[in-house]
Amino acid sequence: MKRHALSTRLWHWLNVLCVVILFMSGLNISNAHPRLYWGDWGFAAGSEWLAVPRFPGWMTIPGHYSLAGAREWHVLVAWPFALGLLFIWAAMLANRHFAQDIATTRAEWRWSAIRADVAKHLRLDFEHAGSKFNFLQKLAYGIVLGVLLPGMILTGMGISPGMEPLLSPVIDLVGGRQSMRSLHFILAWAIFAFLVLHVALVLLSHPLRQMRDMITGGSDAP
Numbered sequence: 001m002k003r004h005a006l007s008t009r010l011w012h013w014l015n016v017l018c019v020v021i022l023f024m025s026g027l028n029i030s031n032a033h034p035r036l037y038w039g040d041w042g043f044a045a046g047s048e049w050l051a052v053p054r055f056p057g058w059m060t061i062p063g064h065y066s067l068a069g070a071r072e073w074h075v076l077v078a079w080p081f082a083l084g085l086l087f088i089w090a091a092m093l094a095n096r097h098f099a100q101d102i103a104t105t106r107a108e109w110r111w112s113a114i115r116a117d118v119a120k121h122l123r124l125d126f127e128h129a130g131s132k133f134n135f136l137q138k139l140a141y142g143i144v145l146g147v148l149l150p151g152m153i154l155t156g157m158g159i160s161p162g163m164e165p166l167l168s169p170v171i172d173l174v175g176g177r178q179s180m181r182s183l184h185f186i187l188a189w190a191i192f193a194f195l196v197l198h199v200a201l202v203l204l205s206h207p208l209r210q211m212r213d214m215i216t217g218g219s220d221a222p
Contacts (some may be wrong), residue, residue, distance in 0.1 A: 002217035003132070009214055011084050017148075018081035019191060021061060022152075028060035028070035036185055040176030046214055049182070078144035082153050089145070101132040103143055107134040126205045140194065146177060148191050155184035 035048035092098035128134040158180035
């Protein structure tokens with residue numbers, strides 16, 4: 001038995017590539033107008049809720065300021081990013097990876113269980129029995145797969161001029177197009193924070209074995 005299914009491994013590496021390119025091209029797009037607003041309208045300095053710093057070339061795609069070039073990269077990679085998410089959800093439901101490994105149980109939501117899981121993480125003790133992932137891992141993966149990644153797609157479509165008429169009820173629900181842009185920015189940085197935490201925990205927990213397992217599938221045997 002493989003620890004990670006082929007579908008999971010293919011999506012994992014495709015998603016890493018897509019997220020990196022989308023994030024870096026998004027920083028270049030942010031440089032074009034580094035202020036965020038709530039509502040339908042926003043342009044003037046002083047009315048923003050957040051003034052975003054300009055990002056250096058080594059953090060952006062392309063490596064120099066180019067709004068047109070960054071948008072081309074962003075739109076190009078958005079398609080495999082969105083289709084990949086659709087693929088992994090179909091695969092997880094078909095092979096029961098979501099139901100067996102990611103869905104939490106009522107017992108795991110007890111405060112005593114959560115407190116014990118947090119305490120183990122603080123001790124850098126990531127061993128767990130009875131399931132592939134512990135509660136905090138399930139919660140994190142569930143939020144990423146069910147909220148952050150779909151939210152990025154939805155808000156990205158909401159600030160795309162061609163998609164605005166289709167998503168006008170959703171745009172109105174959050175307060176306007178500028179609100180969608182702000183949410184897109186917030187979700188992007190939330191995914192970045194998860195990526196940093198995810199990599200840090202891998203480095204603290206048998207990194208070579210974990211990397212090998214995500215490439216070859218590993219073994220689910222005891």
